[in-house]
Amino acid sequence: MTARKRKLISPELRAAMLWPHTWAGVTLGGLLMLIFFMGSLAVFASEIDRWMMPDTRVGAVEVGPVSLDHAVVPVVEKLAAGRAVRDWFVQLPDERRPVMAFRVRTESGNAAGVATTDGTLLPPVGTLGAGSFFYPLHYSLLLKAGFVGYWIVCFASVAMLAGLISGVIIHARIFKDFFTFRSWGQFRRSLLDLHNLTGVLVLPFHLMITITGIVIVLPIVLPAGVQALYGGNLLRFYDDALGNYSRPRSGIAAPMAPLDPMVAEAKRLWGGGEAAVVFVYNAGDAASVVRVNRDTGDHISLDVQPVFFDGVTGALLKYQSPGPVVATHRVLSGLHFAAFEHWPLRWLYFLFGLAGCVLIGTGMLYWMEKRRVAHGRKPGMGWRSVAALACGSTTGLLIATLAMMAANRLLPAGIPSRELVEVGVFFLSWIGTAIHAAVRTRTDPPWSVQCAAVALLAAACVVLNWITTGEHPVRAAAAADWAVLGVDLVLALTAYVAWRASRRLVRRDSPDLSTLAKVTDHA
Amino acid sequence: MPDVLPLPGLFGLCYLAFAALALTVERHWRDLVDSRRGPPRRTVFRLRLAALLCIAAALSVAVRHEGAGFGILLWALALSAGALAVSATIAWRTRSARG
Numbered sequence: 090m091t092a093r094k095r096k097l098i099s100p101e102l103r104a105a106m107l108w109p110h111t112w113a114g115v116t117l118g119g120l121l122m123l124i125f126f127m128g129s130l131a132v133f134a135s136e137i138d139r140w141m142m143p144d145t146r147v148g149a150v151e152v153g154p155v156s157l158d159h160a161v162v163p164v165v166e167k168l169a170a171g172r173a174v175r176d177w178f179v180q181l182p183d184e185r186r187p188v189m190a191f192r193v194r195t196e197s198g199n200a201a202g203v204a205t206t207d208g209t210l211l212p213p214v215g216t217l218g219a220g221s222f223f224y225p226l227h228y229s230l231l232l233k234a235g236f237v238g239y240w241i242v243c244f245a246s247v248a249m250l251a252g253l254i255s256g257v258i259i260h261a262r263i264f265k266d267f268f269t270f271r272s273w274g275q276f277r278r279s280l281l282d283l284h285n286l287t288g289v290l291v292l293p294f295h296l297m298i299t300i301t302g303i304v305i306v307l308p309i310v311l312p313a314g315v316q317a318l319y320g321g322n323l324l325r326f327y328d329d330a331l332g333n334y335s336r337p338r339s340g341i342a343a344p345m346a347p348l349d350p351m352v353a354e355a356k357r358l359w360g361g362g363e364a365a366v367v368f369v370y371n372a373g374d375a376a377s378v379v380r381v382n383r384d385t386g387d388h389i390s391l392d393v394q395p396v397f398f399d400g401v402t403g404a405l406l407k408y409q410s411p412g413p414v415v416a417t418h419r420v421l422s423g424l425h426f427a428a429f430e431h432w433p434l435r436w437l438y439f440l441f442g443l444a445g446c447v448l449i450g451t452g453m454l455y456w457m458e459k460r461r462v463a464h465g466r467k468p469g470m471g472w473r474s475v476a477a478l479a480c481g482s483t484t485g486l487l488i489a490t491l492a493m494m495a496a497n498r499l500l501p502a503g504i505p506s507r508e509l510v511e512v513g514v515f516f517l518s519w520i521g522t523a524i525h526a527a528v529r530t531r532t533d534p535p536w537s538v539q540c541a542a543v544a545l546l547a548a549a550c551v552v553l554n555w556i557t558t559g560e561h562p563v564r565a566a567a568a569a570d571w572a573v574l575g576v577d578l579v580l581a582l583t584a585y586v587a588w589r590a591s592r593r594l595v596r597r598d599s600p601d602l603s604t605l606a607k608v609t610d611h612a
Numbered sequence: 613m614p615d616v617l618p619l620p621g622l623f624g625l626c627y628l629a630f631a632a633l634a635l636t637v638e639r640h641w642r643d644l645v646d647s648r649r650g651p652p653r654r655t656v657f658r659l660r661l662a663a664l665l666c667i668a669a670a671l672s673v674a675v676r677h678e679g680a681g682f683g684i685l686l687w688a689l690a691l692s693a694g695a696l697a698v699s700a701t702i703a704w705r706t707r708s709a710r711g
Contacts, residue, residue, distance in 0.1 A: 265637075265639075267634070267637050268633075268695070268702050269637075270699050270700070272707060286696070291692045292692075293691070294689055389681045389685065429682070433619060437689040437690075444696075
């Protein structure tokens with residue numbers, strides 16, 4: 090070659106990409122870790138819910154047609170307990186949730202409950218579980234007021250996107266060292282290898298999941314269109330875009346038409362498929378509306394194809410297929426939600442979500458190891474803050490999650506606001522681990538102690554589930570209760586891996602500063 | 613494509629494709645095949661062709677078995693899984709050599 094091969098990525102470009110990559114990682118790494126971890130758990134929310142709500146482990150039911158008029162409406166009346174019902178909805182049973190879930194809004198307060206397919210109301214579950222706690226934590230950080238949480242998560246997602254792309258540019262050598270993971274020798278090099286591997290090999294999934302995550306909340310974070318066309322009224326926008334229908338209460342009482350024929354008509358309109366959710370708005374009113382959502386388990390798109398009926402006459406009010414933009418939005422949302430019935434894909438989503446956690450975690454660890462070079466044996470305040478943050482958002486988050494699951498099995502069923510006590514356990518133990526990490530970080534965060542805590546808690550969860558419900562893994566396998574078996578096995582695996590990690594960390598020598606001075610690798 | 617075990621077949625094809633691609637990387641060729649010299653040009657070309665064929669075959673298996681939507685999604689994610697499995701294999705094979 091006569092001329093020197095022109096470099097695709099100039100040093101200037103790399104330097105320009107490096108500082109936002111580093112800063113985004115160091116400042117938002119903990120938050121992104123929370124989002125990715127809770128998102129991974131949300132993939133198996135139904136299974137974790139079965140584990141956390143033992144009363145709903147009623148075994149596989151024949152998912153036949155549930156009679157709404159005979160099994161559902163009496164439960165709604167029981168939940169209302171004499172109060173006038175305003176609106177209610179029921180989630181019909183499916184393969185992963187063998188029970189019906191109810192939400193009822195009455196003139197004085199709300200009620201929620203779970204019932205078997207034959208209409209027997211089960212005792213209160215007493216927990217928010219994965220579906221109502223881990224999952225909302227993933228997309229809104231439980232800060233729903235003013236959509237603050239959505240904005241923060243969306244901001245972090247955009248930073249993630251920038252981090253993914255800039256990472257490929259910074260670590261340009263990854264293409265020369267493709268597939269390389271040197272687990273031996275220098276710790277820092279192993280970290281960087283793992284960071285690059287998960288960053289590049291799982292890049293398609295991470296790009297997809299981050300972009301679709303942002304797309305889902307676009308109407309909230311890019312409100313200009315809704316502002317201009319609907320005066321900022323998100324509900325009216327959804328009415329139009331998603332084919333929803335709503336009308337105000339008339340104030341005139343009127344009896345409800347039977348619901349089963351409406352579901353049958355909806356199925357005819359869909360040309361197959363099952364009903365997933367039935368909503369009744371303005372119940373017992375002349376302006377009552379019944380909405381029937383389709384189960385989306387058999388396709389990627391999250392289009393629930395809602396069919397609206399007049400609650401009094403049973404006549405069809407609205408059934409509109411979405412326009413091209415909305416249909417695209419539904420497909421992208423469906424890619425993110427993974428609500429489809431597809432076990433291999435569900436496991437891949439779970440594992441690649443955890444790969445995202447590895448990517449973020451190794452990034453933070455690598456930054457810490459690099460900075461040791463500059464700080465020597467006495468790291469400064471900044472380094473220690475990031476170290477404590479990294480510890481609190483990895484092992485600390487695991488401890489908080491496992492503590493909540495252990496509390497779920499330990500707390501007696503009858504105590505008031507049991508679900509809030511569980512949430513309290515989650516946040517208090519999380520804060521506890523963060524304080525512990527901040528106090529104990531000298532040359533290293535207290536990794537081995539916290540790993541040991543993870544191992545003990547995970548093992549305790551399996552044992553507690555056995556003691557309190559009598560369902561040990563062998564019995565779960567015999568009863569084909571795959572949800573409980575799966576959660577138990579993942580917990581046991583977590584305990585084993587965390588214990589091994591903790592033992593190894595104890596044996597590890599304190600960082601050898603003579604090798605730290607040698608600048609290896611790049612970035 | 614026969615209808616036996618489409619899922620292991622899909623992951624197997626993805627694994628083979630990335631194994632072939634990994635051998636075209638000089639570092640891995642030297643570690644696993646010939647430590648004296650890098651892969652010959654013709655071999656690199658053949659390996660890349662084989663990888664391409666495996667990836668195409670994997671896509672065809674996935675789409676035939678799962679339909680277009682789920683098939684393409686599963687194929688794209690299976691590619692990542694295959695690549696991760698290949699790097700795990702390489703790490704395991706070369707670890708014993710280097711200690």
